[in-house]
Amino acid sequence: MSEQSLGVVQRESRILGILKGIALLRESPVGMIGFGIVLFWVLVALFADILAPFEPNATIRPLAKPFTDLPDGGGTFWLGTDHIGRDILSRIIYGSRLVLIFAPLATFCAYLVGVPMGLAAGYRRGMTDTILSFIGNVILSFPVLVLYVIIIATIGASAINIVIAVTFASAPGIMRIVRGLVLDLRNREYVAAAETRGESPWRIMLVEILPNARGPLIVDSCVRIGYVIITIGVLGFLGLGLPPPDPDWGGMINETRQMAMSFPHMTVFPCIAISSLVLGFNLLADGLREVSLRD
Numbered sequence: 613m614s615e616q617s618l619g620v621v622q623r624e625s626r627i628l629g630i631l632k633g634i635a636l637l638r639e640s641p642v643g644m645i646g647f648g649i650v651l652f653w654v655l656v657a658l659f660a661d662i663l664a665p666f667e668p669n670a671t672i673r674p675l676a677k678p679f680t681d682l683p684d685g686g687g688t689f690w691l692g693t694d695h696i697g698r699d700i701l702s703r704i705i706y707g708s709r710l711v712l713i714f715a716p717l718a719t720f721c722a723y724l725v726g727v728p729m730g731l732a733a734g735y736r737r738g739m740t741d742t743i744l745s746f747i748g749n750v751i752l753s754f755p756v757l758v759l760y761v762i763i764i765a766t767i768g769a770s771a772i773n774i775v776i777a778v779t780f781a782s783a784p785g786i787m788r789i790v791r792g793l794v795l796d797l798r799n800r801e802y803v804a805a806a807e808t809r810g811e812s813p814w815r816i817m818l819v820e821i822l823p824n825a826r827g828p829l830i831v832d833s834c835v836r837i838g839y840v841i842i843t844i845g846v847l848g849f850l851g852l853g854l855p856p857p858d859p860d861w862g863g864m865i866n867e868t869r870q871m872a873m874s875f876p877h878m879t880v881f882p883c884i885a886i887s888s889l890v891l892g893f894n895l896l897a898d899g900l901r902e903v904s905l906r907d
Contacts, residue, residue, distance in 0.1 A: 643899015649892030657708040664702040665690070668859045671697040678877050692877045694868050700878060703859035704885050710854060711861060711889065714771050715840040718778035719833055726783035727829075730790025731817040735798050745791070748784030756781055760843060764852040771854055774847060778840055789832055793825040800824075827904040834897035838890040845886045861886050 637643045656663060665687050666672060673682070673689070674697040680689045691700040733744040751759070763777040797803065798821065806816045847853040848862020849869075856863060861882045868878035 637899055637903055640899035640902045642895050643902065646892045646895025646897070646899055649888060650896055653708050653889050653892065654712060656705055657712045660705045660709055664699075664705045666699040666702045668703045668706040669698060669857045670702075672699065673697050675875060677875075691881045692875070694864070694878050695871060695875075700864070700881055703864060704861065704881060707859040707861045707864070707882075708885070708889075710771070710858060711841055711844060714774060715837050715844060718775040718840050719782070719837050721775055721779040722782035722836070723786055723829075723833065725779055726786025727790050727822070729783065729787040731794055731822065733787065734791040734794025735813060735817050735821065741791070744787065748787050751781065751784045752788075757843075757846065760847060761850065761852065764847060769847075769852045769855055774844060774853065778843060782836065782840075786832070786836075789828065790825065793828060794821055797821045797824055827900075831897050831900045831904065834893050834900060838893035838897075841886065841890050841893070 637647065673680070673693055674695055676689045676693040676697075678690060678692040680692065682688070689699055689701070691704070693699055694703075729744050729748070733741040759781045760777050763780060764773060767773050767776070794817070803816060803820055806820045811820075844853060844860070845862035845865070848860040848864075849866045851863075851866060853862050854860040856867075864882040865879050868875070872879045
């Protein structure tokens with residue numbers, strides 16, 4: 613069989629594996645619940661312009677309670693308004709866009725850094741493994757939240773800087789996971805066959821080893837996205853998240869926390885939004901883990 617034909621067969625087998633995984637996920641009630649929650653928020657983010665009853669930054673009526681109607685019949689504040697008069701439902705809807713853009717983006721960037729480091733450390737071993745593991749252990753020795761605060765306070769609060777901070781703090785953990793998988797997979801027969809054919813080390817790592825480690829990494833990515841969502845919310849609560857007036861869920865809680873006793877709806881609903889999306893990714897990860905164990 614030629615190398616081109618072998619590549620086609622490998623791609624087809626991977627596609628069939630993905631389709632099989634999707635079919636198996638339907639057999640996991642937990643996974644389907646998580647998938648449904650995540651899909652709900654994805655649809656909310658995609659159709660925010662249609663679903664939001666008001667502009668997210670429009671000042672309309674301060675301190676309106678949930679289900680308050682406008683006197684002129686111009687609409688209903690289903691979740692009430694904040695102290696400035698902005699509709700909370702509209703801000704939650706538009707805030708889902710920011711969360712579902714920057715949380716997966718930050719996680720993806722962390723994997724772009726952590727996966728090559730883990731591949732190199734696990735496959736090459738020796739001095740490469742020692743140096744990369746030492747760097748990772750130094751970064752992981754710091755409390756994650758403290759590390760986030762230090763980075764954001766140093767380089768400033770913005771969406772891109774949050775991505776940089778998450779990448780810097782999360783890449784070492786991803787590296788350790790990938791390294792452990794590679795140490796197990798590097799002794800398999802297909803790796804030895806690739807080495808016999810004279811393939812380059814990076815081709816072996818990226819083509820032969822990485823696809824066979826995708827199961828645990830996909831599960832970890834779902835869990836990690838949930839952690840990043842919490843991180844974005846915490847940074848927003850600390851005033852280090854997305855700069856106002858962007859409808860950041862954590863920032864919404866921070867802006868209204870002093871009035872939470874008198875007007876709990878201003879903080880409760882953003883908290884529910886964060887919790888539900890994190891729960892969705894965690895349940896999806898549990899479902900994928902269950903599927904991988906069956907497979």
